[in-house]
Amino acid sequence: MSKAQIMNGNELVSEAAIAAGCRFYAGYPITPSSEIPEHLSKRMPEVGGVFVQFEDEIASCMAAVGASYAGYKSMTASSGPGISLKQEAIGLACMMELPLVVVNVMRGGPSTGLPTRVSQADLMQARWGTHGDHMIIAVAPETLLETYTETIRAFNMAEKYRTPVYILTDAVLAHLNGRVELPDPSTLEIIDRTQPSVPPEEYNPYDVERFGEVPPLPNKENFHDYRFHMTGLNKDKTGFPTVNKEAVEADEERMITKITGNIKDIESFEYYKMDDAQLVIFAYGTNAAAARVAVDEAREAGIKAGMFRPITVWPFPEKQVAEIGKNFDKMIVSEINLGQMLYEVERATKGNIEISTVLQAAGVPIRPQQILDKMKEVL
Amino acid sequence: MATDYSKYLRMEKLPLYWCPGCGNGTILKAMITAIDELGWQNDDIMMVSGIGCSSRATGYVDFHTIHTLHGRAVPVATAIKMCHPDMHVIVFSGDGDSTAIGGNHFIHACRRNIDLTVIIVDNWIYGMTGGQYSPLTPTGTKASTMPRGNIDPNFDIAELAKGAGATFVARSSVADPMILKNYIKKGLSHKGMSVIDALSNCHIQWGRRNKYGDPVKLVDLIKERTVTKAKAAKMSEEELKGKYVTGILYEDTAKKEYTQAYKELVEKAQNE
Numbered sequence: 001m002s003k004a005q006i007m008n009g010n011e012l013v014s015e016a017a018i019a020a021g022c023r024f025y026a027g028y029p030i031t032p033s034s035e036i037p038e039h040l041s042k043r044m045p046e047v048g049g050v051f052v053q054f055e056d057e058i059a060s061c062m063a064a065v066g067a068s069y070a071g072y073k074s075m076t077a078s079s080g081p082g083i084s085l086k087q088e089a090i091g092l093a094c095m096m097e098l099p100l101v102v103v104n105v106m107r108g109g110p111s112t113g114l115p116t117r118v119s120q121a122d123l124m125q126a127r128w129g130t131h132g133d134h135m136i137i138a139v140a141p142e143t144l145l146e147t148y149t150e151t152i153r154a155f156n157m158a159e160k161y162r163t164p165v166y167i168l169t170d171a172v173l174a175h176l177n178g179r180v181e182l183p184d185p186s187t188l189e190i191i192d193r194t195q196p197s198v199p200p201e202e203y204n205p206y207d208v209e210r211f212g213e214v215p216p217l218p219n220k221e222n223f224h225d226y227r228f229h230m231t232g233l234n235k236d237k238t239g240f241p242t243v244n245k246e247a248v249e250a251d252e253e254r255m256i257t258k259i260t261g262n263i264k265d266i267e268s269f270e271y272y273k274m275d276d277a278q279l280v281i282f283a284y285g286t287n288a289a290a291a292r293v294a295v296d297e298a299r300e301a302g303i304k305a306g307m308f309r310p311i312t313v314w315p316f317p318e319k320q321v322a323e324i325g326k327n328f329d330k331m332i333v334s335e336i337n338l339g340q341m342l343y344e345v346e347r348a349t350k351g352n353i354e355i356s357t358v359l360q361a362a363g364v365p366i367r368p369q370q371i372l373d374k375m376k377e378v379l
Numbered sequence: 380m381a382t383d384y385s386k387y388l389r390m391e392k393l394p395l396y397w398c399p400g401c402g403n404g405t406i407l408k409a410m411i412t413a414i415d416e417l418g419w420q421n422d423d424i425m426m427v428s429g430i431g432c433s434s435r436a437t438g439y440v441d442f443h444t445i446h447t448l449h450g451r452a453v454p455v456a457t458a459i460k461m462c463h464p465d466m467h468v469i470v471f472s473g474d475g476d477s478t479a480i481g482g483n484h485f486i487h488a489c490r491r492n493i494d495l496t497v498i499i500v501d502n503w504i505y506g507m508t509g510g511q512y513s514p515l516t517p518t519g520t521k522a523s524t525m526p527r528g529n530i531d532p533n534f535d536i537a538e539l540a541k542g543a544g545a546t547f548v549a550r551s552s553v554a555d556p557m558i559l560k561n562y563i564k565k566g567l568s569h570k571g572m573s574v575i576d577a578l579s580n581c582h583i584q585w586g587r588r589n590k591y592g593d594p595v596k597l598v599d600l601i602k603e604r605t606v607t608k609a610k611a612a613k614m615s616e617e618e619l620k621g622k623y624v625t626g627i628l629y630e631d632t633a634k635k636e637y638t639q640a641y642k643e644l645v646e647k648a649q650n651e
Contacts, residue, residue, distance in 0.1 A: 024461075229438060229445070233446070
């Protein structure tokens with residue numbers, strides 16, 4: 001049994017990363033994510049890992065990509081402007097198919113925005129921030145404990161699917177100190193990248209015909225013996241550049257389907273008091289905590305409200321939201337931005353449900369009362 | 380004994396895609412010969428590149444290789460060296476890649492004195508994208524984005540590296556391939572950040588715009604523009620204008636290397 005501790009979201013991301021096997025962190029100071037590098041600068045050397053504060057955000061993310069190539073589980077974290085700067089490197093991890101965990105402690109924007117204040121305005125950036133067709137996995141924890149468990153899941157998915165995974169927290173979760181009982185480390189499921197079982201001369205980093213849709217990738221122990229090439233150019237199974245139409249097309253599609261085709265394993269969501277609901281709230285991340293209170297208070301007032309909460313926000317829970325659209329009459333989409341996942345909800349529900357919104361981009365959390373007032377208005 | 384290049388090259392990837400007469404091949408050969416003389420094993424060598432003509436070199440050598448983003452080879456190399464301090468980590472980069480878009484990473488790696496060997500193929504131009512001017516395009520010469528002649532002053536890569544904290548700095552050129560090989564060999568053996576400014580000929584993108592479209596003529600020009608450190612010491616500032624001083628320009632074995640400093644930090648943390 002682990003004993004309860006008082007920790008904040010940034011510390012929990014850091015400790016979970018270590019528990020997940022992360023041994024390389026590269027970062028650059030930025031509010032409100034700075035406690036992550038502060039914590040890891042102390043902890044990484046203790047566990048024999050690498051911590052480097054780089055000269056900028058670009059270098060940090062590139063270093064994390066380089067460490068992943070070299071067999072290490074790696075992470076970088078930032079906020080707002082810093083995440084914008086990391087986008088090109090995140091695309092490189094997509095193309096090279098390297099595991100990478102990127103923490104975005106969301107703050108107000110665009111630009112410098114509100115450095116110390118909360119937002120959920122980077123959802124679409126997480127999905128489409130880097131250029132080119134690509135798929136991304138992103139998780140958005142609601143609570144402190146979930147910040148810990150979702151960080152571990154983020155590393156597991158990054159390793160399993162050889163892909164970048166975002167952890168989307170925010171300024172509230174980052175700095176919220178609370179009592180958390182961490183899971184016993186022995187109970188955690190930790191997934192490591194599959195190791196090549198073939199001799200080094202037969203190994204190719206993208207040989208899907210031989211190894212399946214997510215080929216093995218040498219870890220730090222095997223890195224020395226397996227020599228291979230990687231590039232940001234479109235590549236063939238050997239890792240060398242190609243412009244062959246069929247090879248490029250197959251590779252581009254596989255980089256997406258290796259994620260969408262395993263959606264059952266990647267998706268995560270919660271139905272809260274939905275069974276008999278007249279009205280569904282769509283909320284995620286810390287804003288779901290406000291929506292949860294609103295649902296509870298509504299029920300006390302005789303309003304049968306429920307909540308659908310995606311935890312894996314990307315890929316979007318298409319099927320579940322489409323079902324909600326068919327089976328319920330009214331929905332309120334609430335997010336701490338001016339409407340981003342709203343577009344996805346509208347697309348998935350295809351006009352089958354009446355959608356209202358509680359949106360706010362003011363640097364402060366949405367209060368349960370705002371959602372409650374909207375419920376009363378629409379019913 | 381002659382070097383068996385097939386031990387170090389991915390022979391199936393040949394011929395090189397570079398233009399006939401390009402200096403990249405000369406510099407790559409110098410590097411491979413230096414490695415051969417050191418007796419290093421392919422498994423122990425990591426070569427990192429960014430984007431540009433010279434950066435395609437990682438595709439040809441049978442080491443651990445990664446062809447990264449424009450300007451970003453150095454942070455990737457830094458990370459790999461931190462993860463595997465026993466490996467020999469080499470960055471092969473162009474002048475634009477390393478001193479323009481990658482300039483910040485370059486100076487900070489120098490400052491840390493991490494044990495990388497950065498070989499800069501300094502051909503005065505962005506070749507791959509079509510001859511745009513770089514921070515090393517000689518002032519007054521033409522480029523596709525300086526059709527009336529370059530108004531930008533240049534970096535002195537050696538002074539930049541030295542000032543930023545690198546502990547081995549040398550300059551030679553494709554006109555002196557044996558000397559270049561010797562400097563690369565010394566740089567590879569040096570424990571700390573070593574920078575080799577390898578002056579090279581891009582007769583296609585720089586040369587054709589500046590009446591040096593013939594590679595031999597351009598290599599001769601490079602020869603004419605370079606002066607050894609010993610000779611330079613006897614020359615006036617006026618005489619040195621437009622010249623490139625060659626030689627081992629700076630060497631410091633006392634400054635602590637970065638992976639060593641980190642190793643000591645880990646020991647300290649674990650003994651607290």
